[in-house]
Amino acid sequence: MFVLLVLQLFAGFSVVVVTGASGHIGNNLVRALLNEGRRVRVLVHRSDQGLEGLDLERVQGDVLDYASLCKAFDGAETVFHLAAIISIVGDRDGRVAKTNIGGTANVVRACLECKVKRLVHFSSIHAFSQQPLDEPLDETRKRVESRAPAYDRSKALGELEVKKGIEKGLDAVIVHPTAVIGPNDFRPSRMGRTLIALAKGRMPVIVTGGFDFVDVRDVVVGAISAERRGRCGEHYLLGGRWASVKEVSSLVHKAMDCKVRKPFICLPLSLAKVFAPIGEMAARIAKTEPLFTREAMIALNANKNIVTLKARRELGYSPRPLEETISDTVMWFMQNGYI
Numbered sequence: 358m359f360v361l362l363v364l365q366l367f368a369g370f371s372v373v374v375v376t377g378a379s380g381h382i383g384n385n386l387v388r389a390l391l392n393e394g395r396r397v398r399v400l401v402h403r404s405d406q407g408l409e410g411l412d413l414e415r416v417q418g419d420v421l422d423y424a425s426l427c428k429a430f431d432g433a434e435t436v437f438h439l440a441a442i443i444s445i446v447g448d449r450d451g452r453v454a455k456t457n458i459g460g461t462a463n464v465v466r467a468c469l470e471c472k473v474k475r476l477v478h479f480s481s482i483h484a485f486s487q488q489p490l491d492e493p494l495d496e497t498r499k500r501v502e503s504r505a506p507a508y509d510r511s512k513a514l515g516e517l518e519v520k521k522g523i524e525k526g527l528d529a530v531i532v533h534p535t536a537v538i539g540p541n542d543f544r545p546s547r548m549g550r551t552l553i554a555l556a557k558g559r560m561p562v563i564v565t566g567g568f569d570f571v572d573v574r575d576v577v578v579g580a581i582s583a584e585r586r587g588r589c590g591e592h593y594l595l596g597g598r599w600a601s602v603k604e605v606s607s608l609v610h611k612a613m614d615c616k617v618r619k620p621f622i623c624l625p626l627s628l629a630k631v632f633a634p635i636g637e638m639a640a641r642i643a644k645t646e647p648l649f650t651r652e653a654m655i656a657l658n659a660n661k662n663i664v665t666l667k668a669r670r671e672l673g674y675s676p677r678p679l680e681e682t683i684s685d686t687v688m689w690f691m692q693n694g695y696i
Contacts (some may be wrong), residue, residue: 369433372432376400377421377439377463379407381546382479382537382580387413388439389577398570400429400440405545418462426467433519434469435584437548438464439479441512443547447638448507457511458518463524468529477584482569482596483534484512487660495591495664496533506652516592517591519645523590530587532580535663537680539573540689549690551648555609556687556696558617563602564629564649566657570605571597572682575674582672587614596663608680612687630654688690 374392377383378399383692390397391411398414418425419441421492430436442456443490463479468476485498497508500513519529521546548570554560579595587593600608603623611615619630624632640647647653668674690696 361520361568367504368600369446370412371434372398372431373457374398374429374433374436375439376429376437377441377479379543380439381539381542381549382534382576383439384408384543385539385541385573386577386580387411387438388541389581394543397428397448398429398433400425400534402440407541413519418465420456420596423463423467425462427471428444430467430473431470432580433473435475435477435583436464436468436473437477437479437580440464441479441515442508444508445506445547445650446647447652448511451511453511454514454674457508458514461515462518462521464480465518465527465529469522470526474528475584476519476527477580478516478531479580480516480533480592482514482533482535482594482663483509483656484516487658490658490660491662492660493662493664494594494660496594496667506568506655507658508652516570520590528589530583530589531592532583532587533594534576535569535571535594537573538570540685540687541573542686545690545695547646547648549686549695551658552605552683552686553695555606555620556613556617556690558619560606560620561618562622562624563606564621564624564626564654564657565601565692566601566626566654566659567601567604567661568601568657569596569599569661570661570679570682571595571639572679572685575676579672579674582674583668586672589672591671593668593672593674594663594665595668595674595676596665597662597682599659599663600678600679602657605683608683609687612684626654626658631635672696 416429
């Protein structure tokens with residue numbers, strides 16, 4: 358107990374900065390850091406939804422605004438870099454590349470200038486090539502190629518910016534979450550919107566395929582452990598377990614006590630890809646974000662054997678069962694008026 362109090366006392370003097378703090382992972386990370394008694398500063402771009410009422414320091418800025426990064430990082434001991442644009446509709450206006458590659462380059466440069474002691478960079482499972490699908494995927498897997506979706510390429514190239522910083526003396530580690538779900542999903546995220554639609558019985562059609570799903574709370578624990586125990590320059594996969602869209606639908610149905618209609622059509626991915634452009638066009642006309650696009654179909658044809666042994670061994674990583682995650686997430690959405 359005494360040791361914990363001492364750690365919390367010293368932690369309170371050092372500043373921890375989080376970019377992308379209002380996102381799903383970001384706001385959960387901020388809450389965990391605050392629970393440890395740490396002094397947290399966040400870089401806020403537009404909205405701080407999900408951060409209301411939290412005792413933290415806010416700096417208005419953007420990863421594309423270098424001056425605002427230097428202001429945010431001044432005196433910081435650790436930076437958790439999460440700010441990114443996730444896209445399943447390509448990169449028509451170039452914002453994905455600018456933010457995920459150029460923004461990361463700015464973060465690295467600002468960390469070096471402000472003498473930040475450690476950078477924890479959030480990459481993604483999407484930075485890795487999923488092929489071959491029948492072989493285990495770990496941190497040694499090659500990165501995606503130029504034909505990959507724009508988001509995947511941007512995360513792989515963003516890692517290279519971190520590597521350049523390491524070569525210049527930056528102490529950095531890189532974590533790779535898989536498909537993240539869990540509580541405190543205020544916006545909500547794309548995966549969160551999918552769970553809400555399933556919970557409301559508003560998704561009569563689903564597709565085959567699936568993904569490796571992980572609890573946001575476990576990702577946060579893994580990231581904080583990477584800050585403390587991760588080796589400089591190393592990559593750590595933070596995954597849970599693979600589940601099909603159909604299984605996820607069944608788990609949501611169970612969490613709702615079977616009170617909603619389950620999807621009654623399950624389209625093969627090959628057929629879903631044919632209809633995806635129609636859904637994308639309809640979403641553009643309605644000015645909404647589509648859930649199922651051609652790039653989403655590519656993502657759902659994912660490797661089923663994500664290996665997290667390195668994170669388990671070096672970081673003490675131990676993800677919880679998917680059933681618990683979906684139950685907790687559905688309950689959170691219900692308690693907060695989303696369902």
